[in-house]
Amino acid sequence: MIINKPFSMCLRCLCVLIYYKDAVRLTLNCGKEEKTLAFDNLVLAKIAQKLATILKDSYLGEPYALGTNQYAIPFHGSKALKDISKGHGDLILYFDPNTPFVAYSTGKFAKTVDNTPFFNSLRKLVGTQVLDVKKEKGERVITIDTANVGRELGDLNQGFSLVVELFPSRPNAFLIAHPYDKIIGLFKEVGDITSQRYLTRNVPYNYPPEREVFTSGIESVDQAKGILANEVLKKLKARAEAIGFAEARDELLNDPGLYYEKGTILPSSFGDPKAEKVEVFDIYDHYVANQRLLAKELREKDLIDKLDRAVKTVRRKIKNMEEDYQESEKRLAYKDYGNLLFLYQTQYRPGLKEMVLEGHAITLDPDKNVIENANLYFKKYRKAKQAVVTLKELEAKAQDELVYLEKKLQEVPLAGNRDLLELKEELVFEGYLKDPSRKGKALRKRKAYDPHIIDGPDQTRIGFGMNGLQNETLTFQVAKPNDLFLHIKDYPGSHVVILDGRSGDPEKLFAAELALFLSGKDSGDVMITPRKYVKKNSNKLGLVNVLKYQTITLKKIRQDSLTIFKKALKTLN
Numbered sequence: 001m002i003i004n005k006p007f008s009m010c011l012r013c014l015c016v017l018i019y020y021k022d023a024v025r026l027t028l029n030c031g032k033e034e035k036t037l038a039f040d041n042l043v044l045a046k047i048a049q050k051l052a053t054i055l056k057d058s059y060l061g062e063p064y065a066l067g068t069n070q071y072a073i074p075f076h077g078s079k080a081l082k083d084i085s086k087g088h089g090d091l092i093l094y095f096d097p098n099t100p101f102v103a104y105s106t107g108k109f110a111k112t113v114d115n116t117p118f119f120n121s122l123r124k125l126v127g128t129q130v131l132d133v134k135k136e137k138g139e140r141v142i143t144i145d146t147a148n149v150g151r152e153l154g155d156l157n158q159g160f161s162l163v164v165e166l167f168p169s170r171p172n173a174f175l176i177a178h179p180y181d182k183i184i185g186l187f188k189e190v191g192d193i194t195s196q197r198y199l200t201r202n203v204p205y206n207y208p209p210e211r212e213v214f215t216s217g218i219e220s221v222d223q224a225k226g227i228l229a230n231e232v233l234k235k236l237k238a239r240a241e242a243i244g245f246a247e248a249r250d251e252l253l254n255d256p257g258l259y260y261e262k263g264t265i266l267p268s269s270f271g272d273p274k275a276e277k278v279e280v281f282d283i284y285d286h287y288v289a290n291q292r293l294l295a296k297e298l299r300e301k302d303l304i305d306k307l308d309r310a311v312k313t314v315r316r317k318i319k320n321m322e323e324d325y326q327e328s329e330k331r332l333a334y335k336d337y338g339n340l341l342f343l344y345q346t347q348y349r350p351g352l353k354e355m356v357l358e359g360h361a362i363t364l365d366p367d368k369n370v371i372e373n374a375n376l377y378f379k380k381y382r383k384a385k386q387a388v389v390t391l392k393e394l395e396a397k398a399q400d401e402l403v404y405l406e407k408k409l410q411e412v413p414l415a416g417n418r419d420l421l422e423l424k425e426e427l428v429f430e431g432y433l434k435d436p437s438r439k440g441k442a443l444r445k446r447k448a449y450d451p452h453i454i455d456g457p458d459q460t461r462i463g464f465g466m467n468g469l470q471n472e473t474l475t476f477q478v479a480k481p482n483d484l485f486l487h488i489k490d491y492p493g494s495h496v497v498i499l500d501g502r503s504g505d506p507e508k509l510f511a512a513e514l515a516l517f518l519s520g521k522d523s524g525d526v527m528i529t530p531r532k533y534v535k536k537n538s539n540k541l542g543l544v545n546v547l548k549y550q551t552i553t554l555k556k557i558r559q560d561s562l563t564i565f566k567k568a569l570k571t572l573n
Contacts, residue, residue, distance in 0.1 A: 038168030039101050040229035041140060042214060042267035046258055047103060048135035048142050050280040054080045054104055055091065055130040060146065063122040065114035067288065067298055069095040069171075072109060073125060081106065091144075092284045093164060093173065095187060099264065100171030102142055102164055103283040112298040121175050121185020125160060138211030138227070140166040163205055176205050216253060220245060235270045242271070260286050299420065300412050303427075307409050310432055314402045318395060325391040331384035334377040337362045341374035397539050404468075404540040405432075407492030410520060411467055416572025419466035422449055426469050426541055448473045453499075454514070454568050457506035461499040464514060466572070468542025471495040475544065481532035484508065486515045487544075489527050489551060493519035495542070497531065512552040513561045526552045 039047075061074035072090040081087050085106040092103045128146035135142050147159040157177045165172040175185035182202050190199035197206055214227045221237045228236065232252075239248040248270075255268040260278040265286075269275035278286060340357040341348070348355065348370035355362050364373050408423065415423055427433040449467075451474035456462045463478060465471035471494065475485060479497045486496040486508075496515045498507050512526040529549035537543035557565075 037229065037231050037264040038099060039140070039166065039265055040232045040267055041135075041138060042228070042232065042252070043258060043265050044101075044140055044142065044166060045135050046256075046267065047101070047280050047283075048133055051091070051102065051104060051142075051144075052133040054078055054089065054280075055133055055144070056080075058087070058130050060091075060125045060128050060130065062126055063119065064109075064111040065119060066092070066109055067112055070288070071095075071114075071119065071122065072105075073122060075104075075130070089281075094284065094287065095171040095173070096287070097169045097171060099287060100166040100168070101265075101283060102166070103280050105281055105284050107285070110296065113302045118173065118185055118187045122162075124157070124175060124177075124184065125162065128160060131159070136207055136210070138213045139208050141208060142166065161205075163207075165208075172199075174199065174205050181205070214253070216249065218249060231264060232266060232268075235266065235268070239270045258283075296417070296420070300415075303412055303420075303424065304409060306433065307405055307412070311402065311405045311409065314398055314405060318398045318402065321391050321395045321398060325388065325395065328384045328387040328391060331380060332388070333360075334381035334384065336360070338374040338377035338381065341370055341377065345370045345374075400537060400539040400543055403492055404430075404543055407468075407542070410492050411494075414518065414569060414572075415466050416569075419470070419572060422469050423467040426467055430541060448477055451478060451495075452568070452572070454564070456498070456502075456510040457504070460502045460504075460507045460510075462507070462511050462514060463495075463497045463499055464518060465495045465542070466518075468540070471542040472536075475531060475534060476536065479531040481530065483531050484511070484528055485531045485534050485546075486511050486526055486528045486552075487546070488515050488519040488521065489525040491519055491521070491524070495544075508552065509554075510561060512554055513557045514565060516554060516557060517562070517565045522557050523555050524553075526554065528552055 055075060055078065058075040058078040061076065063071055063073045066072050071093040073093070074088070074090050076088045078087045078089060081089055089104050089106045090109065092101075092105055094101050094103070125146060127148075127150045129149045131145040131147055133142065133144050142164045144162040144164070145159065146162070148155065148157050151157070157180075159178045161176040161178065163174045163176060165174075171187070172190065173187040174183050176182065177184045181204050183199060183205055184201065186199065186201065191197055197208075199205060212227055214224060218224050218227070221233065221240060224233055224236060236248055236252060239251070242248075243251075251271070252268045257269065258278050258280070259266045259269050259275040261276065265278060265283060266275075269277075337360065340360065340362065341355070344355070344357050347357075350369070351366045352364050353366050354364055362377075364370075365376065368376065408427065411423060412420070424433060449469035449472075451463045451465045451470040454462050454464065463474045465474045474497055475495050479485065479499065480501065482501060484498040484503055484507075486498070487493055493515055496511050496518070498511050508528060512528065515526045516522065516524055527546055527549040528551070529546055533547040533549065535545045535547060537545050
């Protein structure tokens, strides 16, 4: 079952809004809706100054992805954070085109999957010591310089510079190795070989030309145009009209704080006593309200993509088997061809290429006699006969595999964090995923993977599995022979078992509704049988053969039951 994400369109400005279950704040400019704006140079200057204080002399660790175009580089040994987080934190690189920024955090985040060349190049920074963080004059470019203090023998790189370009709509980053001063990693390539500023691997990095900065020498709003971001310029103009330009300018330059307003960070409160002050360490939280939920959705997407590819492969395999089976069935007629050649061998003449016998045009090898041709057809018949049997067996296994994979696709969106980890473990065991950390070692299943338990009518315990490992534990280790087993009929779904020997009608109805719900259905047929009539299917984990069963037909899941099921799933995360 795929969880639908609400979708809407604003006709007035033709922009599409997508909400990910409150995981991410709204970040598109849509009329009256909250909008996001790229950070002003004054804001970035304050961020760079703070980062220089926090990161100086600290050591960088193994990077990880926070989300799409979002990265974290852990650091430790920060003297400024010694009494706050024992010197630990994360450097945040946020490359959303609407609001690119760098910041730091002392929070805890979930990791997501990223195998891009840029992300892998960030691993070069592991173990390096931060020397300085500086911002380019008048430009949205921040450079983080590091020294390779723990160089191993043969490592020629003395250090690196991570140059982060925070241009609106086109953020970028470059990793430069020293002393060669060549780009060894980049977020995106810039320009082409004919352009003045062509940036790619193995070429020097060229900083953009310096631009004018906002200083006390600016004497009017008109002079500030092109220097300040539009939103900051608008705020300055309004403040200047209230207290005078010189006072408003000095207030802007001397305000040490940062402020959050309607999707952007401002370098001053502009005299607003209610302005929401924000620190550099919590800027990220203002743009990603629930990073763990976002990370889970991205992990789900990555897993679903892999499963989708596996499903397509199996379906293609089944289609090829069906075609081969039909062709092999046609070749079963070769037995008749061989018999006809024996029967009418007196009509054969050496060198014949074909004989028409009892309405069959039989092709012959002119270099073989009639008996040899007949035996050749018998041989092809035996091969076709064996192929028919083998293909049927292989197709049955492939169909089981298809059912299994479709069930895994169904399990992913409903899975809690533990369920998702176990599901990945199961897919490694089944050979659909690779686990580089195992380095060739075989995966061994634990003895048991705890299924989930929900309270049914009259406090009846009802167990259900959220992956094949839990299903097998529930059905073949937890359930007793006479406990009732339920499963949606002719469709992928979870194992559901009414435990403790309960078998009343209210329990059966509730458990049948749960079986439908976990299959993403609100109506249908559910099989119910004592567990002793359920046998393992050796082809795949969690697949079973039900020897005999009765059927419960449901036209609708009761609203009270739906409320209980949804609440139970929330507790899985």
